[in-house]
Amino acid sequence: MADNNIVLEAVNISKHFPGVLANDQVNFDLRKGEIHAMLGENGAGKTTLMNVLYGLYLPDAGEIRVDGKVAAIHSPKDSITLGIGMVHQHFMLIPVFTVAENVMLGEETVRNGMLDRKTVVARVKDLSHKYGLDVDPTALVGQLPVGLQQRVEIVKTLYRDAQILILDEPTAVLTPQEADDLFRIMRELTKRGVSIIFITHKLKEVLAVADRITVMRAGKVVGTVKPTETDERQLASMMVGREVILTVDKGPAKPGEEILKVEGLRVRDARGLETVRGVSFSVHAGEMLGVAGVQGNGQTELVEALTGLRPVAGGKMYFTGKDMTGKPPRPITETGMAHIPEDRQRYGLVMPYVVADNMVLNTYYRTPFAQLGILQPKAIDANARKLIEEFDVRTPSPYVSTSKLSGGNQQKVIVARELSHPVKLVIANQPTRGLDVGSIEYIHKEIVIMRDRGVAVLVVSAELDEIMALSDRIAVMYRGEIVATVDAKKVTREQLGLWMAGAHPEQ
Amino acid sequence: MDWRRFAIIALVIVIMFGTVVLVGISQNSPLVIITSMLATTIAVATPLTLGALSGLYCERSGVVNIGIEGMMLGAAFFGWLASIYMNTVFHRAPMASLIVGVLVAILTGSLFALLHAALSITFKVDQIIGGTVINILATGITGFLNRQMFFGAGSVFRGQVPHSPGVLPRIHIPLLADIPIVGRIFEQQPITLAALALVVITHFVIFYTRWGLRTRAVGEHPRAADTVGINVTFMRYANVLIGGCMAGLGGAYLTLESISSFEPLMTNGRGFIALAAMIFGNWTPFGAWAAALVFGAAQALQINLQFYRELIPPNLAFLQNSYVVGLAPYILTMLILTGLIGRTIPPAADGKPYEK
Numbered sequence: 001m002a003d004n005n006i007v008l009e010a011v012n013i014s015k016h017f018p019g020v021l022a023n024d025q026v027n028f029d030l031r032k033g034e035i036h037a038m039l040g041e042n043g044a045g046k047t048t049l050m051n052v053l054y055g056l057y058l059p060d061a062g063e064i065r066v067d068g069k070v071a072a073i074h075s076p077k078d079s080i081t082l083g084i085g086m087v088h089q090h091f092m093l094i095p096v097f098t099v100a101e102n103v104m105l106g107e108e109t110v111r112n113g114m115l116d117r118k119t120v121v122a123r124v125k126d127l128s129h130k131y132g133l134d135v136d137p138t139a140l141v142g143q144l145p146v147g148l149q150q151r152v153e154i155v156k157t158l159y160r161d162a163q164i165l166i167l168d169e170p171t172a173v174l175t176p177q178e179a180d181d182l183f184r185i186m187r188e189l190t191k192r193g194v195s196i197i198f199i200t201h202k203l204k205e206v207l208a209v210a211d212r213i214t215v216m217r218a219g220k221v222v223g224t225v226k227p228t229e230t231d232e233r234q235l236a237s238m239m240v241g242r243e244v245i246l247t248v249d250k251g252p253a254k255p256g257e258e259i260l261k262v263e264g265l266r267v268r269d270a271r272g273l274e275t276v277r278g279v280s281f282s283v284h285a286g287e288m289l290g291v292a293g294v295q296g297n298g299q300t301e302l303v304e305a306l307t308g309l310r311p312v313a314g315g316k317m318y319f320t321g322k323d324m325t326g327k328p329p330r331p332i333t334e335t336g337m338a339h340i341p342e343d344r345q346r347y348g349l350v351m352p353y354v355v356a357d358n359m360v361l362n363t364y365y366r367t368p369f370a371q372l373g374i375l376q377p378k379a380i381d382a383n384a385r386k387l388i389e390e391f392d393v394r395t396p397s398p399y400v401s402t403s404k405l406s407g408g409n410q411q412k413v414i415v416a417r418e419l420s421h422p423v424k425l426v427i428a429n430q431p432t433r434g435l436d437v438g439s440i441e442y443i444h445k446e447i448v449i450m451r452d453r454g455v456a457v458l459v460v461s462a463e464l465d466e467i468m469a470l471s472d473r474i475a476v477m478y479r480g481e482i483v484a485t486v487d488a489k490k491v492t493r494e495q496l497g498l499w500m501a502g503a504h505p506e507q
Numbered sequence: 508m509d510w511r512r513f514a515i516i517a518l519v520i521v522i523m524f525g526t527v528v529l530v531g532i533s534q535n536s537p538l539v540i541i542t543s544m545l546a547t548t549i550a551v552a553t554p555l556t557l558g559a560l561s562g563l564y565c566e567r568s569g570v571v572n573i574g575i576e577g578m579m580l581g582a583a584f585f586g587w588l589a590s591i592y593m594n595t596v597f598h599r600a601p602m603a604s605l606i607v608g609v610l611v612a613i614l615t616g617s618l619f620a621l622l623h624a625a626l627s628i629t630f631k632v633d634q635i636i637g638g639t640v641i642n643i644l645a646t647g648i649t650g651f652l653n654r655q656m657f658f659g660a661g662s663v664f665r666g667q668v669p670h671s672p673g674v675l676p677r678i679h680i681p682l683l684a685d686i687p688i689v690g691r692i693f694e695q696q697p698i699t700l701a702a703l704a705l706v707v708i709t710h711f712v713i714f715y716t717r718w719g720l721r722t723r724a725v726g727e728h729p730r731a732a733d734t735v736g737i738n739v740t741f742m743r744y745a746n747v748l749i750g751g752c753m754a755g756l757g758g759a760y761l762t763l764e765s766i767s768s769f770e771p772l773m774t775n776g777r778g779f780i781a782l783a784a785m786i787f788g789n790w791t792p793f794g795a796w797a798a799a800l801v802f803g804a805a806q807a808l809q810i811n812l813q814f815y816r817e818l819i820p821p822n823l824a825f826l827q828n829s830y831v832v833g834l835a836p837y838i839l840t841m842l843i844l845t846g847l848i849g850r851t852i853p854p855a856a857d858g859k860p861y862e863k
Contacts, residue, residue, distance in 0.1 A: 056734070056863075077736035092731035094724055095855070105724050106735030108717040115715055156735075 005031045006068070007195050008053070008084070008164050013062035015048055022048040023059070024219040030164065030197055033190045037210035038199045041239055041436030043406055045219040046199045047089070050166050053197075054086045055079040066164075080106075085157025086166040091149050095142025099152050100124055102141050103159050127158050132188050147178035154185065165189065166197045171205055172434060175294045176464065176497065183209045201239070201436055203232045203246075204465070217241055240438045250448045253472040256285035259320060259425050259456035260306075266314035267301040274313060275301045277480035283425065288447070288457040290471030290488070294500050295462045298480035300342060303429045303460055307339045308332045309347075320424055333362055336424035340414055340431050342460075348414040349402050356384035356398035359417045383420075391416035392442070408439030415446055426450050429460045444470060464493060464500075478502050512789070516797045519839075520548075523808045530826070531815040538688055544807050545692050549699060551810075552796075552803025553764075554579060554774075556702045557757030558781025559788065559795035560709050561616075561750040566790060567713060568746035569726035570627050571634040571858040574641030575754045576778025578619040582758025584649040586612025587671070587769045588656070594672040601672035608672075609698070609759045616755020617748050619645065624747040628740055631860035642778075650771045671767040698760045705753070710792040722746050726854035729861040739861050754778070776837070783840040789851045805835035 008030040015023040022045045030036050040046045051057045053064060055073040064071050066082045073079050079086075093102050100120045109116040124137040133151045135144075141152060150170060157165055167186075171179045186196055186209060200206060206213050207227045215222040215238040222238045236244040260283040267276035275298040283289045293299055304310035306317060308329035317325045324332055333339070341347040349358050360369050360380050368379040384398035393412045395405055402410060411431070419426070428447060432440040447470065451457050461467050467474055471488045476499040484499050524544050528537045558575045565572035590608030593599040599607070619641050626637035656663040675696045683693040713719040721742055724732040729739045757777075762769050780802055788794025809832040812819070819826050826832060 054734075075736065076734050080736060086734070088734065092728070092734045094727045094731055096727060097720075097724070101720060105720060105732065106737050108720060110717050113716060115717060115720060 007032050007066065008197075009065040009068075010049065010053060011063050011065065013049060013052055013059045013064070015045075015052060015057060015059050017048075021219050023052065025062070026216070026219070026221050028214060028221065030195050031212075032195050033193055034211040035186055035190055035196045035198055035209055037206040037213045038197055038216065039201060039203075039206055039213055039235060039239060040216035041201060041438060042408065042434070043436075044216040044239070046216055047168060048219075049216075050086065050168055050197065050199060053079065054084060054166060080160050080162075083161060083163040084166065085160060085162030085164070087150065087153040087157065087168065087170060089169040089172060091153055093141045093149055093152060095140070097141060098137065099135055099139050099141055099144075099155075100137040102152055103137070103156050107160055123159065124155060127155055131158065131185065131192070133158075133185060146173045147175070147181065150174070150178075150182065151185070154189075163193065164195050164197070166199070168199045169201075170198070171200060171202060175462065177294075177501065179205070203235050203437075206235065207232065215239055236437050239436070244437055244441055246437075246441075248444050248448060248469040250470075251452070253287045253451065254454075255287040255472075256454060258282050259285050260458065261318040262306070262315070263317075264315035265302070265305060265312065265317060267298070267305040267310060268313050269301050275480050276305065278315065279477075279480070279482050280315075281475055281482060281485060283456040283458050285424070285456050286451060286454045288451050288459060288470055288472045290467040290474045291458065291460040291477055291482075292464060292467045292474055292496055292500055293460075293462070293477035297477045299429070299460045299462075299477055302477070303339075303342065303427055306427060306458075307337065307341075336422055338418035338421075338423045338426045340411075340418055340426070340428040342429040342433075344407075344410055344414055349410060351403040352401055354399045355388070355393070355395050355402055355405070355413055356380050358402050358413050359384050359387050359398075359420075362417060363421060387416040387420055391446075408435045408442075411435060411439065411443060415443060419446065419450060423450070423455055425456045425458065427458045427460075430462065431459065432461075432463070432466060440466075464496060467496070468493060476500055512787070512794065513797060516801050519801050520804045523804045523835075526826070527808060527811045527815070530812065530818050530820075530823075533818060534815065540811070542689055542691050544804070544811055546695070547807035547810055548800055548803040549692065549703070550695060550765075550803075551806045552799045553699045553702045554757040554760045554777050555781045555784055555799035555802050556706060556796050557698075557753050557760070558778050559785040559799055560702075560705055560792060561753035561757065562782050562785040563709065563713070563790060563792060563795060564722070564746045564750035564753065565620075565623075566785070566857050567719075567726045567854055568722045568743045569729060569854060569856040569859065569861070570624070570743055570747050571638065572620075572623060572747065572750060573635060573638030573779070573782065574619065574623050574645075575638075575750075575757075575781055576774050576776070577638075577642035577645030578616045578751055578754035579758035579761065579778050580642075580649055580772070580774045581619055581645040582612035582615040582755035583761040583773060584653065584758075584769050585615040586755075586759045587762035587767075588652075590672050590763060591669055595669045602676075604672040605675055605763055608763045609675075609756070612759035612763070613752045613755040616753070616758060617751040620747050620751020620754070623751070624744045627860065628743045628747070631862075634858050634860075646772065649769075653769060653771055668768070674767050675764045696764045698756060698764045701756065702760075705756075706792045706796045713792065723854070725861075726856055729856055733861075733863070743861075757781070780836055780840050786851055786853075790853060801839060802836045805832075805839065808835065809833050 006029045010026060010028040013023050013026045026049055038046045052059045055075045055078050064073055071082055100117055103124055104120045109119050121137040128135050133155055135148055135151050141149060170182055174182060190196060198210060210227055212224055212226055214224045217239060232246060236246055263280050265276055265279045266274055269275045279302060291299055301310060305312050308327055312326045316323060319335055345351055360383060363369055369376055388395060388398060391412050393416060394409050402413060431443050447457060459470050473485060474488050474491060475482045475485045476496060524541055527544055528540050531540050558579060561575050562572050586608040589611035590604040593604035593607045594601060623637050623641055626632040627634040657668050658666060660666055677694050677696055678700060680693050684690045721737050724737060725739045725742045733739050761773055784798035784802060785795045787798040809829055812826055812832060816827055
């Protein structure tokens with residue numbers, strides 16, 4: 001049974017957290033020079049297992065073998081010594097340090113008591129050339145785009161001579177182009193003998209890049225398969241534990257009257273730069289308009305302006321026929337706009353509040369939730385219980401802090417709140433970012449139901465698949481302008497990708 | 508530290524120095540006045556400089572320390588007490604007694620710092636509360652012991668304040684101090700000179716050594732430091748203790764170098780002004796020192812104007828009132844803390860306990 005190709009092996013790893021069995025007798029192995037994908041929903045235990053392998057957590061039971069020998073990993077220091085490197089989902093970089101300083105931190109080269117920056121800069125340059133990881137060692141990390149920051153993380157592990165690389169959800173923050181670039185780098189690394197564990201919950205990526213796929217669910221390994229012997233459907237049902245409908249099931253749109261009309265809208269971002277530069281479009285009742293675009297092309301500011309969160313620098317916005325340009329959020333909400341914000345934890349929820357309170361954030365001041373300025377706990381309680389039931393929010397009670405819920409359930413709290421009052425327009429910005437397959441399926445279903453009820457829907461997403469699956473019409477944003485608006489049935493993925501990257505549509 | 512900040516600092520100092528020069532010009536040459544102002548400025552800025560360095564080590568590693576005031580007060584008292592005991596009870600030479608006093612002051616500062624570190628790093632108490640605890644504790648202990656030991660018939664010294672061993676002598680730096688007139692600037696007492704050296708050393712440590720890189724890393728992003736094998740708890744404890752030593756030395760200045768007596772609450776807000784200096788200096792040693800000099804200059808202005816009291820023209824009579832002039836440092840503190848003079852950026856994890 002001893003396979004001398006196996007560089008890393010986890011044997012019967014178990015790890016408890018208060019109230020959760022995060023890893024239950026998990027077995028896992030990694031062969032030299034392979035990309036082994038670890039697939040699972042949020043909370044399936046992937047990250048816990050990786051943190052055990054990396055020494056951030058100590059397992060309650062089980063052992064780890066590196067190159068066939070039992071390894072005692074008590075801290076990241078031990079795992080680094082064993083040649084294990086990890087790129088965390090949230091980058092472990094210090095923004096005010098240079099690339100070289102970040103790379104050397106913890107493994108500093110010192111000469112005469114002083115940091116030897118020159119040597120480190122030279123070594124970083126060396127490594128970047130060798131592996132095709134182009135990055136300027138003297139640049140400040142905080143000023144680099146996310147894709148480059150990730151390269152710095154990879155360089156950091158290579159600097160420590162990592163032979164085993166753990167990538168925790170590396171594509172979650174990347175644009176499609178950056179992700180492709182990452183896959184190229186991963187293949188380059190494996191060619192040079194590095195073995196990679198690739199954690200993700202995106203099915204397409206796994207099939208495209210992995211040599212083997214291990215699926216985890218609820219703390220257990222469900223199975224290990226080869227990408228050639230499986231497909232998205234099978235992987236999805238392994239992850240979720242039941243059949244999942246991956247395609248969005250929706251009938252043709254029956255557009256009605258014009259609900260939202262935007263004319264020449266201009267918006268400035270926080271730094272005063274005009275990031276929305278004269279945008280015009282309209283959304284009709286019973287229709288879904290998708291706004292596609294690589295992140296940072298003005299979508300955030302556009303949504304903020306439409307929802308009244310950001311001042312308008314020019315142009316007009318008509319909502320249900322009324323001019324609502326520059327109105328504050330409350331009158332806009334009361335006219336019937338629902339907003340599912342981009343960053344659910346910062347703008348969608350008050351995280352320390354209990355679920356019941358978060359569910360009345362937009363209506364707390366009205367009867368029946370308040371009378372004469374005094375909150376009515378009974379009405380708030382009844383509302384919460386009704387919405388939890390209706391929207392299938394998995395929470396032990398309406399009175400737990402919202403921060404304790406999983407990402408998918410947090411999003412359900414927002415969706416429940418936003419869709420529970422009379423709505424004419426839903427603006428959903430990145431509605432499924434970071435969610436697992438099951439939650440994505442649910443949120444998509446809810447949005448389609450709204451559309452079929454005759455509500456106008458505006459979906460903004462950086463995920464091309466999501467835009468393609470949901471939209472009736474698609475608008476592509478590039479550098480603050482809408483470069484194309486097309487019928488969703490008459491456009492290809494490739495065409496949209498080109499427009500998103502700045503190619504000019506020939507119309 | 509940007510040039511604009513230094514320009515503001517230079518301007519304020521020039522105005523203060525200019526005021527004294529204009530008032531005293533009929534009695535002394537501008538060079539003499541400026542030399543005297545500079546010497547005083549550097550000396551009286553010492554506790555502020557050391558306090559600012561204390562805050563710098565703590566906050567660069569991610570621990571907010573508003574207890575510098577208390578650390579300095581405690582150190583001033585126990586350092587002074589130790590020197591008196593050595594001198595009058597154990598009959599040691601004044602110099603030896605003073606040196607022991609300084610060491611005890613540093614030890615006191617580090618013990619208070621240990622308490623602050625335990626509260627804020629191990630027990631994750633709100634760091635503002637931890638600092639406040641230290642300030643209140645130091646005020647209480649020093650006030651109580653001062654009364655118990657020196658006042659009333661039943662006290663240790665039977666109501667008589669014993670003869671103190673004096674203050675630390677000036678050090679005559681050869682060559683530099685021999686320059687005519689200007690040489691006076693370099694003839695300073697040891698803690699003042701140590702503070703200047705510590706500014707340079709701290710700059711070097713924070714920005715050019717492994718220790719500094721790791722310290723800044725745990726102050727910016729402790730989890731990132733943890734993942735590359737740096738012991739966050741150790742780094743924070745060590746830096747808070749170093750900070751405590753700095754504050755302790757600053758306290759020693761007050762009772763062993765400046766004057767040879769202790770009064771309750773004698774730090775008089777210096778710990779907080781030092782923090783303001785550190786903030787204005789954008790958490791850099793030279794910046795903090797420059798800002799401390801501004802406060803020192805304000806105090807030097809107050810002291811030096813006394814020499815030329817009768818020369819103050821009647822239309823500037825308010826300058827005769829030393830309380831009015833004495834307000835300057837506090838007004839400056841408020842201006843700095845309201846952020847009127849440019850924004851500063853604290854370490855990202857400043858004040859946040861690290862949870863694994």
